[in-house]
Amino acid sequence: MGAARLNADVVVESRARLGEGPIWDDRREQLFFVDIEGESVHCFDPSRAVHSSFPVGRTVGAVALREDGGLVLAAHDGFFLVEPRGEDLRPHGELRVDSQLVRFNDGKVDPRGRFLAGTMHWEQQRPVGALYVLEPDGTARVLLESVTISNGLAWRGDGAVVYYIDTAQGCVEAFDYDIERVELSNRRSIVRMESGSPDGMTIDDDGCLWVAVWGGSRVERINPVTGELLSVVKLPVSQVTSVAFGGAGRDVLYITTARRGLGAEALGREPHAGDLFAVEPGVTGPPAHRYAWSSSQGERSSGA
Ligand code: ZN
Numbered sequence: 001m002g003a004a005r006l007n008a009d010v011v012v013e014s015r016a017r018l019g020e021g022p023i024w025d026d027r028r029e030q031l032f033f034v035d036i037e038g039e040s041v042h043c044f045d046p047s048r049a050v051h052s053s054f055p056v057g058r059t060v061g062a063v064a065l066r067e068d069g070g071l072v073l074a075a076h077d078g079f080f081l082v083e084p085r086g087e088d089l090r091p092h093g094e095l096r097v098d099s100q101l102v103r104f105n106d107g108k109v110d111p112r113g114r115f116l117a118g119t120m121h122w123e124q125q126r127p128v129g130a131l132y133v134l135e136p137d138g139t140a141r142v143l144l145e146s147v148t149i150s151n152g153l154a155w156r157g158d159g160a161v162v163y164y165i166d167t168a169q170g171c172v173e174a175f176d177y178d179i180e181r182v183e184l185s186n187r188r189s190i191v192r193m194e195s196g197s198p199d200g201m202t203i204d205d206d207g208c209l210w211v212a213v214w215g216g217s218r219v220e221r222i223n224p225v226t227g228e229l230l231s232v233v234k235l236p237v238s239q240v241t242s243v244a245f246g247g248a249g250r251d252v253l254y255i256t257t258a259r260r261g262l263g264a265e266a267l268g269r270e271p272h273a274g275d276l277f278a279v280e281p282g283v284t285g286p287p288a289h290r291y292a293w294s295s296s297q298g299e300r301s302s303g304a
Contacts, residue, residue: 004231008219008255008277012044012051016274019256020200021062021106024246026287028084031246032071033256033276034060036105041071041086044254044276046247054086062107062117067290072134074104074117079134081293092293093138102129106200106242108153110162112179113292116143118150124168131164133182136292143184152201154209156224157286163190163209163224165198172198172211174224191227193220200242200256204283210253212240219243219255221281233279237270238262245285252278253285 016035019042023032031044035053041063042053058076066072066081072092073080077099082089097104097119107117113136119129131144144164152165155177162177162184171192175184190209196216201209208230209222217238221231239258246254259267259274267273 003221003229006231006233006279006281008233008235008253008279010272010275011046011254011278012042012276013272014042014051014053014274014276015259016042016256016276017260018241018258019274019276020241020258022200022242022244022246022254022256022276023064023288024244024250024254025065026250027069029248031244031254031276032063032065033242033244033254034063035274036061037260041073041082042276043084046252052085056080056082056086056089059103061104061119064107064109064115065288065290067113067292072115072291072293074107074115074134076103078104079115079117079138079140093134093140095132095134095140097130105129105149106151106153108155109289109291110177110179110182111155111159111289113290114182115291116153116162118144118147120147120149120167124149127166127168134291138293143182151199152211154201154203155289156203157207161224163201163203165201165211167197167199167214170197172201172209172222172224190224191222191229199240202243202245202253202285204245204281204285206283208283210243210281212242212255214239214241214258216240219253231281233281235277237273237275237277238266239273244288250284250287251280251282253281254278 148168196213
C-alpha cells in the first residue's frame with residue numbers, strides 16, 4: 001500500500017523568517033512557536049483566531065512550557081525564562097555557548113521535566129554543536145557532542161527511546177534514553193530522507209513520527225520500527241521546519257515554515273513561505289511535557 005497523501009492549509013499568515021518549534025499549551029489551548037531569525041516568540045489561539053508575538057532581542061531556537069505556567073527558551077547562547085506574554089525575560093542557569101561559532105536551535109522537554117536543547121554551527125558546515133540537558137535547577141551539561149544542526153526531538157511513549165535529528169546527517173536517528181540518569185546510548189539510524197533534509201519532528205499516539213522536511217515541501221509520517229513511510233502531508237512552500245499536535249483534542253498537526261533565503265522569484269512561487277499551516281491527519285498526539293522549574297523551587301534553592 002502506498003503512503004496516504006494529505007494537504008495542509010494556511011492558518012496564520014505569520015510570514016516568519018525562520019518559523020520553528022511549535023508547541024501546544026493544553027492549559028491555555030494556544031500554540032506557541034518561534035521565529036528564530038525574527039528573534040520572536042509567537043502565540044496562536046485557534047478558538048479566537050488571534051495571533052500575537054513578543055520580541056526576545058536575540059535569536060530564539062526553541063520555546064517550551066513550564067510546570068508553573070511560564071515559558072523556558074533556548075535562545076542564542078543560553079537558557080532564559082519568560083512569562084507567556086513576554087514579561088520578565090531573564091537568563092536561567094550558567095551555561096553559555098560560543099555564539100561566534102554556534103547558536104541554540106531546536107529543543108523539547110523530556111518526560112521527567114528536563115529541557116533538552118541543541119546548538120547548530122552558524123554556517124551549518126562543521127560538527128561543532130552539541131545537545132544539552134537543562135535540569136530543573138538550572139544546571140546544564142552536554143549529552144551529545146559533534147552535532148552540526150541539532151533538531152527533531154521526540155520521546156517514545158515509555159520514555160525509554162528518544163528520536164533525534166542532526167539535519168546535516170540527513171536521517172532520523174534513535175537512542176536508548178536512560179530516563180533516570182539522562183544518558184544516550186545505542187545510536188542507530190531509522191530512516192534516511194530521499195530528498196530534502198529532516199528538520200523538526202513530533203510523535204503521535206500510535207508511536208509514529210511526523211518529520212518536517214526542509215527543502216521538501218512536505219511532512220512525512222514514519223513508522224520508527226520499520227522505517228516505513230505511512231503518510232505524506234504536502235505544503236505549497238519548500239522550507240518546512242517543524243510540527244506539533246494541537247487543538248483542544250490534539251488532533252490538528254500544526255506545521256511551521258520559513259521565508260529566509262528565498263529570493264523574489266521563489267517568493268512569487270511560494271507566497272505563503274513562513275506561514276503557519278495545519279492539517280487534521282486522523283490521529284492525535286500526546287500532550288507536551290513541561291519543564292519542572294517553578295518559582296517556589298527557585299526561592300527554595302536560593303534560600304538554602
Ligand atoms: Zn529545526
